[in-house]
Structures are given as C-alpha cells and as structure tokens.
Amino acid sequence: MITHHLSDKLLMAYSAGSLPEAFNLAVASHIAMCDECRARLASFDAVGGALLDQGPEGREPMTKGALEATLERIKSTAPTPRQRKSVSQNATLPGPLQQYVGEDVAGIKWRSVGNGVRQMIIPTSAQATARLLYIPAGVAVPDHGHGGMELTLVLQGAFEDQSDWFGRGDIEVADESTEHQPVAAPGADCICLAVTDAPLKFRGLLPRLAQPFLGI
Amino acid sequence: MFDVQSPDRAARQYPSIVGNLPMVRENIHRGKRLASVKAESGAEWVTLIRRVAETQDTDAFTELFEHFAPRIKGFLIKSGADHAMAEECAQDVMVTVWRKAAQFDPSRASVATWIFTIARNRRIDMLRRDRRPEPEELNWGPEEEPDQLDVLGMQQEAGQLAIALSRLPEKQRSMIERAYFGELTHSEIAEETGLPLGTIKSRIRLALERLRHSLS
Numbered sequence: 001m002i003t004h005h006l007s008d009k010l011l012m013a014y015s016a017g018s019l020p021e022a023f024n025l026a027v028a029s030h031i032a033m034c035d036e037c038r039a040r041l042a043s044f045d046a047v048g049g050a051l052l053d054q055g056p057e058g059r060e061p062m063t064k065g066a067l068e069a070t071l072e073r074i075k076s077t078a079p080t081p082r083q084r085k086s087v088s089q090n091a092t093l094p095g096p097l098q099q100y101v102g103e104d105v106a107g108i109k110w111r112s113v114g115n116g117v118r119q120m121i122i123p124t125s126a127q128a129t130a131r132l133l134y135i136p137a138g139v140a141v142p143d144h145g146h147g148g149m150e151l152t153l154v155l156q157g158a159f160e161d162q163s164d165w166f167g168r169g170d171i172e173v174a175d176e177s178t179e180h181q182p183v184a185a186p187g188a189d190c191i192c193l194a195v196t197d198a199p200l201k202f203r204g205l206l207p208r209l210a211q212p213f214l215g216i
Numbered sequence: 217m218f219d220v221q222s223p224d225r226a227a228r229q230y231p232s233i234v235g236n237l238p239m240v241r242e243n244i245h246r247g248k249r250l251a252s253v254k255a256e257s258g259a260e261w262v263t264l265i266r267r268v269a270e271t272q273d274t275d276a277f278t279e280l281f282e283h284f285a286p287r288i289k290g291f292l293i294k295s296g297a298d299h300a301m302a303e304e305c306a307q308d309v310m311v312t313v314w315r316k317a318a319q320f321d322p323s324r325a326s327v328a329t330w331i332f333t334i335a336r337n338r339r340i341d342m343l344r345r346d347r348r349p350e351p352e353e354l355n356w357g358p359e360e361e362p363d364q365l366d367v368l369g370m371q372q373e374a375g376q377l378a379i380a381l382s383r384l385p386e387k388q389r390s391m392i393e394r395a396y397f398g399e400l401t402h403s404e405i406a407e408e409t410g411l412p413l414g415t416i417k418s419r420i421r422l423a424l425e426r427l428r429h430s431l432s
Contacts (some may be wrong), residue, residue, distance in 0.1 A: 007407060008409065009403075009405040011303055012359075012392075012395055012402075013395065014402070016338045016395050016400075017348055018400065018401065018402070020403055021347045021349075023402070028349045029349075034354060035428070039421035039424055041417075042324055042325060043417040043420060045329050045333055046326065046329045047331070047377065047381065047396070048333070049328035049331070049332040049393065050374070050377055050378040051392070051393060052331065053326075053328035053347050053378065054287065058287055058291075060287055060290035060299075062286055062306065066285065066307060067282070070311060071392065078337050095351060117327075121305075124346075125346045125347065127346065148247070148403075149402070177369060189243050
C-alpha cells in the first residue's frame with residue numbers, strides 16, 4: 001500500500017512537460033506503480049486540455065490548405081511506429097526505469113560509495129541527477145542536507161527516518177528544509193531511485209573534498 | 217486572452233448532455249447519427265473520434281481539425297514556438313489524432329485533454345526540451361470497452377473543470393497558464409492551485425479500477 005505520493009506541483013510540472021529529465025523519470029516511475037497518482041496526473045492533464053480548448057481568442061488560424069495537406073500526409077505516409085522497448089511487468093524496476101537501465105536489477109553496474117552503500121548514476125540531461133542507490137538492510141543512508149529538491153522512490157525493501165516509513169512505491173519529496181537520517185529497514189536490502197536538482201551534500205561519511213571526484 | 221469556454225456556453229451545453237443521456241449514449245455507439253449536427257460538447261467530440269477510429273471518416277476528422285488545429289497552433293505559439301513551427305506541429309498532432317484515434321479512452325479523458333497530451337509531447341520534441349519518460353499506457357483490450365456511463369460522466373467532469381478554471385481569480389489562472397505554457401519551473405509552481413480536481417480525479421480512479429479489473 002503506497003502512502004507517500006507526488007506533490008501537486010510536481011504533477012502539474014510533469015503534465016506541462018517542464019521538468020528536467022531526471023525528475024520526469026522519478027515521476028513516471030512512481031506513476032507506473034501508483035494508480036492514485038496516475039489518476040491525479042490525468043486530472044492535471046485535463047487542466048491542460050481545458051487550457052487548449054479555449055474560446056476563439058486562443059486560436060491561431062491555420063494556413064490555407066492545411067487540412068488538405070494534413071489529409072494528404074495521412075494518406076501518403078505510413079505511420080512510423082515509435083521505437084519502444086518492451087518492459088517486463090511485475091519486475092522490481094518499473095517500466096520507465098527499465099528503459100534506462102534494463103529489465104533486471106542483477107544487470108545494474110553498481111559502484112561502491114562506502115559503508116556497503118552502492119550507486120549507479122543514470123545518464124540524463126544535466127539539469128538534475130538521477131541515481132540508483134543500494135543500501136544494505138539496517139545500514140544508514142549517508143546523512144545529507146539538500147541543496148535543492150530531492151525525490152527518493154523505493155523500489156525494493158524500505159527505509160525509515162525519524163518520522164516516517166517508506167516502502168516499495170513510496171516516494172519521498174524533500175527540499176532544503178529536510179534534514180534526516182534515513183536507515184534501510186531490516187529484512188531486504190533497499191534499492192531506491194534518488195533524484196536531485198543539486199549535488200548531494202553528504203555529511204560525516206565522506207569529506208567534502210571528495211565529492212567532485214565521486215560525482216555524488 | 218484566456219477563455220476556456222465561456223461559462224454561459226458551457227452551462228448551456230451541460231444540461232443538454234444530461235437531458236439526452238440515452239440518446240447521446242446511443243450516438244456514441246452509432247456515431248453516424250450526429251453527422252449533421254455541429255459538434256459542441258465533449259460527448260460529441262468523442263463521437264467524432266470514434267468515427268475516425270472505426271470508419272476513417274474524413275468528415276468527422278475535418279470537424280475535429282477545424283476546431284482543434286488552430287487551438288493547438290495558438291497553444292504552441294504561447295509556449296514559445298514560432299508560427300511556422302507551430303503550424304507544422306499542429307498538423308503533426310492532427311496526423312497523430314487520426315492514427316491513434318482507436319487508442320483514445322473516453323472514460324479517462326476528454327478529447328481536448330487527449331489532444332493536449334499529444335501536443336505537449338510534440339512540443340517537447342520540437343523545442344528539444346528534456347526527455348520525458350512515461351509510465352506504460354493502460355489500454356482496454358479488443359473485447360472490452362469502457363462503460364458508457366463512465367464516458368459520459370468523464371466528459372461532464374471535463375466540462376465542469378473548464379468552468380471552474382475560467383472562474384478562478386486572475387492571479388491563480390495566470391499562474392496555471394504560465395505553468396502549462398512552460399514558463400514556470402516546478403519550484404515556481406504554487407502547491408495550492410485552487411483547482412477543484414478531487415471529483416475528476418475520483419472518476420478517473422474508478423475508470424482505472426474497472427480497467428485493471430478487466431485486465432486481470
């Protein structure tokens with residue numbers, strides 16, 4: 001049962017198409033697992049639909065012959081099917097993530113960042129950073145303050161901090177004011193997708209100087 | 217500059233949908249009946265899309281084109297496209313409307329909303345914005361169809377939302393427009409939009425549950 005959802009502003013920005021790629025990936029991955037947010041997103045899309053379907057003053061006349069040209073294109077050109085890799089259902093990784101890192105968790109190329117914690121940076125546009133984190137059960141996620149917004153989506157296992165518990169499908173939306181000490185819950189090792197629009201500032205675990213080299 | 221649909225006009229249409237429920241329902245099944253009537257309400261747009269999907273009806277497409285193409289073009293210009301680009305892109309979107317007509321699910325979106333999502337994705341490609349991964353689509357199987365009462369209810373909700381949007385205070389409405397035209401980052405979007413999205417969300421949620429049930 002998913003209890004931590006996306007915020008309205010993230011859903012609106014995703015609906016509008018104005019989020020950085022890494023955030024789009026986190027939002028799409030949560031929605032793939034959460035019908036409540038899928039429905040909320042559809043309601044934000046409906047706002048876009050209402051804005052599109054405005055009265056005469058929202059219109060910009062098409063050039064002469066545009067309808068005929070469009071019909072001609074429909075008749076003369078075959079549709080080009082969009083290249084989309086098939087995704088496997090009920091896998092640990094939701095469909096959108098599979099498109100980036102493959103179907104299987106076992107195929108992920110992890111790099112150690114210390115204390116048993118591993119990560120894989122997912123290549124996206126530079127405005128924000130997406131990474132997969134692997135945190136052994138019972139191990140603390142390095143304490144970090146946030147320079148900007150951070151989304152953490154649980155894919156396997158769970159983590160908890162001082163006030164909350166996050167299981168599979170839950171997404172934590174954190175900002176500058178959030179300072180917490182999440183710990184992977186006992187039981188299964190925790191895998192999550194973490195997205196930030198500013199570099200993580202790890203405290204305690206790694207010296208500040210090391211950050212530029214490790215890319216974290 | 218902004219007028220979703222004047223409240224008077226929408227209010228006039230609205231009772232006509234409710235009042236003629238069985239007739240409209242039948243018309244959705246047998247699209248041809250409305251051929252001579254100018255499409256004005258959400259339910260009638262649905263009929264036109266059906267006709268395109270089922271019989272490749274050029275007249276139905278022409279009505280859709282005349283209404284939506286100039287609105288898509290206007291929307292794209294407000295989103296930062298120049299005239300030539302917006303014209304070409306509006307034609308692209310209408311080609312996609314023709315080709316994907318059979319995938320449109322009227323129990324989860326209005327035609328305007330569906331077209332908005334196509335236009336948004338085209339705009340992202342065209343303006344080379346950040347890649348936007350999406351959750352897997354959920355579609356009705358070949359033997360299943362959405363419940364017709366869900367379809368009508370959805371179209372009514374979309375009409376209600378357009379009215380609510382047009383009645384928002386100027387400041388909020390303008391924030392929402394700017395968000396959808398891609399002028400605001402997610403952190404600039406207000407968390408409280410003032411939009412009453414609860415009922416439309418619940419309705420989509422219900423349609424999703426029926427769809428999930430039919431897929432299982």
